[in-house]
Amino acid sequence: xxxxxxxxxxxxxxxxxxxxxxxxxxxxxxxxxxxxxxxxxxxxxxxxxxxxxxxxxxxxxxxxxxxxxxxxxxxxxxxxxxxxxxxxxxxxxxxxxxxxxxxxxxxxxxxxxxxxxxxxxxxxxxxxxxxxxxxxxxxxxxxxxxxxxxxxxxxxxxxxxxxxxxxxxxxxxxxxxxxxxxxxxxxxxxxxxxxxxxxxxxxxxxxxxxxxxxxxxxxxxxxxxxxxxxxxxxxxxxxxxxxxxxxxxxxxxxxxxxxxxxxxxxxxxxxxxxxxxxxxxxxxxxxxxxxxxxxxxxxxxxxxxxxxxxxxxxxxxxxxxxxxxxxxxxxxxxxx
Amino acid sequence: xxxxxxxxxxxxxxxxxxxxxxxxxxxxxxxxxxxxxxxxxxxxxxxxxxxxxxxxxxxxxxxxxxxxxxxxxxxxxxxxxxxxxxxxxxxxxxxxxxxxxxxxxxxxxxxxxxxxxxxxxxxxxxxxxxxxxxxxxxxxxxxxxxxxxxxxxxxxxxxxxxxxxxxxxxxxxxxxxxxxxxxxxxxxxxxxxxxxxxxxxxxxxxxxxxxxxxxxxxxxxxxxxxxxxxxxxxxxxxxxxxxxxxxxxxxxxxxxxxxxxxxxxxxxxxxxxxxxxxxxxxxxxxxxxxxxxxxxxxxxxxxxxxxxxxxxxxxxxxxxxxxxx
Numbered sequence: 161x162x163x164x165x166x167x168x169x170x171x172x173x174x175x176x177x178x179x180x181x182x183x184x185x186x187x188x189x190x191x192x193x194x195x196x197x198x199x200x201x202x203x204x205x206x207x208x209x210x211x212x213x214x215x216x217x218x219x220x221x222x223x224x225x226x227x228x229x230x231x232x233x234x235x236x237x238x239x240x241x242x243x244x245x246x247x248x249x250x251x252x253x254x255x256x257x258x259x260x261x262x263x264x265x266x267x268x269x270x271x272x273x274x275x276x277x278x279x280x281x282x283x284x285x286x287x288x289x290x291x292x293x294x295x296x297x298x299x300x301x302x303x304x305x306x307x308x309x310x311x312x313x314x315x316x317x318x319x320x321x322x323x324x325x326x327x328x329x330x331x332x333x334x335x336x337x338x339x340x341x342x343x344x345x346x347x348x349x350x351x352x353x354x355x356x357x358x359x360x361x362x363x364x365x366x367x368x369x370x371x372x373x374x375x376x377x378x379x380x381x382x383x384x385x386x387x388x389x390x391x392x393x394x395x396x397x398x399x400x401x402x403x404x405x406x407x408x409x410x411x412x413x414x415x416x417x418x419x420x421x422x423x424x425x426x427x428x429x430x431x432x433x434x435x436x437x438x439x440x441x442x443x444x445x446x447x448x449x450x451x452x453x454x455x456x457x458x459x460x461x462x463x464x465x466x467x468x469x470x471x472x473x474x475x476x477x478x479x480x481x482x483x484x485x486x487x488x489x490x491x492x493x494x495x496x
Numbered sequence: 497x498x499x500x501x502x503x504x505x506x507x508x509x510x511x512x513x514x515x516x517x518x519x520x521x522x523x524x525x526x527x528x529x530x531x532x533x534x535x536x537x538x539x540x541x542x543x544x545x546x547x548x549x550x551x552x553x554x555x556x557x558x559x560x561x562x563x564x565x566x567x568x569x570x571x572x573x574x575x576x577x578x579x580x581x582x583x584x585x586x587x588x589x590x591x592x593x594x595x596x597x598x599x600x601x602x603x604x605x606x607x608x609x610x611x612x613x614x615x616x617x618x619x620x621x622x623x624x625x626x627x628x629x630x631x632x633x634x635x636x637x638x639x640x641x642x643x644x645x646x647x648x649x650x651x652x653x654x655x656x657x658x659x660x661x662x663x664x665x666x667x668x669x670x671x672x673x674x675x676x677x678x679x680x681x682x683x684x685x686x687x688x689x690x691x692x693x694x695x696x697x698x699x700x701x702x703x704x705x706x707x708x709x710x711x712x713x714x715x716x717x718x719x720x721x722x723x724x725x726x727x728x729x730x731x732x733x734x735x736x737x738x739x740x741x742x743x744x745x746x747x748x749x750x751x752x753x754x755x756x757x758x759x760x761x762x763x764x765x766x767x768x769x770x771x772x773x774x775x776x777x778x779x780x781x782x783x784x785x786x787x788x789x790x791x792x793x794x795x796x797x798x799x800x801x802x803x804x805x806x807x808x809x810x811x812x813x814x815x816x817x818x819x820x821x
Contacts, residue, residue: 305694307702308694308723357690359715373640373715375706376690382692383691385719391640393744403724404695405694406725407727408725489815490688490813
């Protein structure tokens with residue numbers, strides 16, 4: 161049995177808590193969030209104990225038996241939580257992006273190594289079945305030599321707790337928080353990114369909105385285009401287009417959900433607008449597959465599928481994109 | 497109104513002569529191409545006379561000319577037509593470099609002949625509606641545009657560096673550039689571009705991404721790549737996502753299609769408005785009414801400036817500013 165503590169009971173924290181319910185041999189024992197109500201809500205449903213801060217969790221008897229800590233707090237708090245967990249010899253699964261700066265990420269990697277705990281980072285896109293399938297096709301040569309890659313990702317502006325996404329100092333902004341998904345996937349799973357050039361809407365337009373367009377070149381000579389948006393008025397969508405010398409693969413998350421739930425508008429709804437809620441169910445959610453892969457590594461005491469070093473590389477790409485948008489020049493990001 | 501086609505090598509030549517048959521009182525009577533076979537093929541579509549002598553198209557019987565030659569011949573053909581006093585509709589790109597485009601604009605202006613660049617997209621009802629929505633302020637202040645004009649490789653001379661002056665970037669950049677100048681009432685300011693030859697065995701680039709800004713700071717990317725495979729259900733697309741402070745507008749100009757599944761293939765059957773027809777009607781009407789043409793040689797020149805700066809960026813690997821001559 162692996163005993164787990166969840167630090168951060170926000171959106172992604174509750175997703176992970178849901179996944180844990182479906183996993184035998186794994187038990188969520190403690191949920192910690194400064195919004196105590198949220199911690200309590202998750203804890204109640206799985207018979208875990210809720211805590212309002214990390215210190216009371218550490219002081220509690222449940223802490224000693226915790227094997228793994230899931231760090232799901234806002235990005236600017238990652239390092240603090242990882243350091244605490246690592247020095248208490250807990251294995252750590254930390255949400256993406258690993259950190260806000262390279263030095264912070266390096267310190268996190270170092271503290272985990274020094275304390276001999278396993279450290280995994282949640283780049284979940286790699287576990288989404290459409291991306292797994294895409295990579296299979298590309299690797300098998302299904303589209304020949306890749307020529308152009310286009311990706312898009314985004315939706316409404318995420319507010320989150322304390323509006324932390326809107327604070328560049330807390331989330332890193334759209335290029336660090338959102339675009340890192342596509343940068344990581346292409347760089348690690350398709351072909352290394354060699355250089356990029358980014359444009360982003362200007363600072364005074366970024367209040368509750370962000371938008372960036374990034375172009376670049378891979379080591380194999382293919383060129384890529386990425387869109388990241390927090391400017392939509394509703395929803396969230398992502399997709400890609402991989403065109404090669406022998407074919408092309410297109411995917412749009414809006415086109416594939418097998419379920420579209422349309423419910424009667426509430427009598428109070430303005431203009432009788434009814435929301436359509438799409439759903440794309442799987443036997444196991446990509447988040448569950450991701451957690452299982454990490455926990456399997458913990459059980460077997462081997463290197464997790466996505467290491468701190470890999471996550472650091474993804475962060476470096478995001479930071480390069482941010483720098484490119486600031487300095488308006490292409491940036492070489494060749495991994496040496 | 498009697499039209500002559502001066503150069504018929506462009507893929508739009510057959511489309512232009514055919515739609516003209518549906519426009520009252522307008523006809524193509526002479527089709528010139530240096531390759532007589534090409535001229536004949538097009539002439540047969542509209543009961544015109546085929547010739548390999550350009551002077552035939554410049555006789556007093558001809559009211560205006562439509563230039564559909566290979567890109568590199570636009571200069572000499574526009575010059576001959578202008579010197580003969582003919583008004584001109586020239587296929588895009590107006591020229592393959594800024595100096596040539598500038599020379600054509602100056603010449604036509606000096607000789608008092610009208611020069612229109614063939615940017616049919618402006619006539620599409622979807623674009624008219626897009627302009628209306630923007631002008632009504634529904635999107636607020638426009639901040640960013642993500643655009644594509646991807647297609648299948650046109651084949652033939654389009655990928656010949658001498659005849660076309662470039663590849664996908666030369667072929668597919670100018671439409672969206674012109675549309676954004678038209679829609680946003682602004683000029684392009686800077687461009688950074690990547691290009692590559694990845695899909696086909698050709699001597700030009702077949703793929704590119706352009707990252708640009710307008711003078712007022714709007715950020716724009718454009719994908720002009722010949723990246724659609726042969727199995728793609730249509731030739732390509734023109735799409736734009738316009739991101740504004742008050743809303744986002746997705747534009748897909750050629751989405752008005754039915755899906756057609758035959759026993760062995762899949763295609764799209766377009767039912768949208770024929771924008772080439774609207775362009776030819778407008779061109780002819782304005783000439784008849786002695787009004788200035790709607791889309792000028794200068795518009796063609798502005799688009800060529802962006803293309804030239806994009807090629808310079810590819811060559812130097814730097815951000816290039818777009819200068820207006």
